[in-house]
Amino acid sequence: MTKLRSVIYRSKALVEPLSNEEQTLMDFVLLENRKLGITGFLVRNGDEYFQYIEGKERVIHDVVERIRRNPLHSGFTMIAEDSPEERNFPRWYMEYCFLDEEEAKQHFKTGGSDEDLAASVLQLMKKKAAKRGEVGFRCLK
Numbered sequence: 001m002t003k004l005r006s007v008i009y010r011s012k013a014l015v016e017p018l019s020n021e022e023q024t025l026m027d028f029v030l031l032e033n034r035k036l037g038i039t040g041f042l043v044r045n046g047d048e049y050f051q052y053i054e055g056k057e058r059v060i061h062d063v064v065e066r067i068r069r070n071p072l073h074s075g076f077t078m079i080a081e082d083s084p085e086e087r088n089f090p091r092w093y094m095e096y097c098f099l100d101e102e103e104a105k106q107h108f109k110t111g112g113s114d115e116d117l118a119a120s121v122l123q124l125m126k127k128k129a130a131k132r133g134e135v136g137f138r139c140l141k
Contacts, residue, residue, distance in 0.1 A: 004087065006054040007064055008080040008118045011073040013047045017098050025072055026096055033093040038063060041089055041125040042096045045104045049073055050121045054087050080118035088122065089129060097128050 015021040026042075033039065033053075038060070040053035051067070053060060068076045089095070099107070107124045108117070 003057045004054065004084055005057040005060040006052065006080075006082045006084055006088070007060060007078060008050065008052045008121055009064070009067070009076055009078050010117075011049045011051075011077065012075045013044060013049050013073050015072050017044055021072060025070075026094070030094050036063065038094075039087055039089045039092050040094055041092060041129060042094060043121065043125060043128075044096070044098045045108055046099075052088070052122060052125055054084065054089065057083075079114040079121075088126065092129060095125075095129060095132065 013022075015025075029042075033055075036055065036059050038053055038055035040051060042049060042051045044050075053063065055063070064078075103124070107120050112120075
């Protein structure tokens with residue numbers, strides 16, 4: 001059986017939020033993740049991206065390398081890696097949300113460790129996913 005792998009990274013966005021470039025990227029990622037069996041969530045906080053992806057270990061390794069080289073962001077930093085027993089977002093190929101200022105203040109406190117940040121990011125993503133439900137064009141059927 002192939003081992004499940006998850007990663008959370010942060011990077012600096014080099015495109016405007018909800019721009020045509022960003023939407024084109026999201027559309028591509030959705031289709032590519034579906035093809036590769038990757039699920040996850042992307043949060044944008046101002047000019048920062050936080051992304052959680054999960055899938056087969058060998059696939060995640062290749063995808064992380066492709067993400068690292070993407071010219072639409074810079075400063076790629078891995079903040080967490082894990083080998084979970086099961087997926088956190090089994091029905092989401094990829095979901096995206098842009099945080100407002102109040103949400104950012106609640107979830108992105110300064111001075112914490114990468115471990116604390118990763119836990120806060122994952123908690124936020126789970127909360128957003130639960131609120132949105134599991135139905136829609138961005139989820140598995």
